[in-house]
Amino acid sequence: EAGVVQSPRYKIIEKKQPVAFWCNPISGHNTLYWYRQNLGQGPELLIRYENEEAVDDSQLPKDRFSAERLKGVDSTLKIQPAELGDSAVYLCASSPRTSGSYEQYFGPGTRLTVT
């Protein structure tokens, strides 16, 4: 079974530029999460989708961050404009919650460096 796929793996941009990250969850997983992991810390949730619906975006900085999950499968996370403090690893995870499982499976992440 293929795992969570994310691209790009690395991205270096100048501040004030836009950037987008893409995630393809495990097939059949209806729940998708975006987390941000700062260096030396645990991941922190940005947004959670149940199918196409964003059911928890309370920690998403909505002035510059946006996300979408069209057709309830792939998802895109965007930052515009990026700031120096956005440098982090952005992780996507998916979960088969409809089966009652609480397990979340993470992708390899996108390491963003803002200069």
Next chain:
Amino acid sequence: QQQVKQSPQSLIVQKGGISIINCAYENTAFDYFPWYQQFPGKGPALLIAIRPDVSEKKEGRFTISFNKSAKQFSLHIMDSQPGDSATYFCAASKNAGGTSYGKLTFGQGTILTVHP
């Protein structure tokens, strides 16, 4: 406050020894407690998880001990190997009620080094 505190920050163990990492939580609504293993440049990988209706769960060399009254849980790695050298994160989530269910709250991480 939904917070999970993890200790120690770093741990050095000799090959064959026992590695023990501890976590404490505050929110009594948490009902799922996983441990993740993360290698450099990789995403966190689910290692083992427990729910509060049991006090211990063992999978191979990995054991979770859970103390509901103390709001603490720990990971024990028996016969530690150099290949176990990684960062370990505990986490907790609540999976019923409200919009924040399913959100994993992570500890700060423990860097484990196993010397050969």
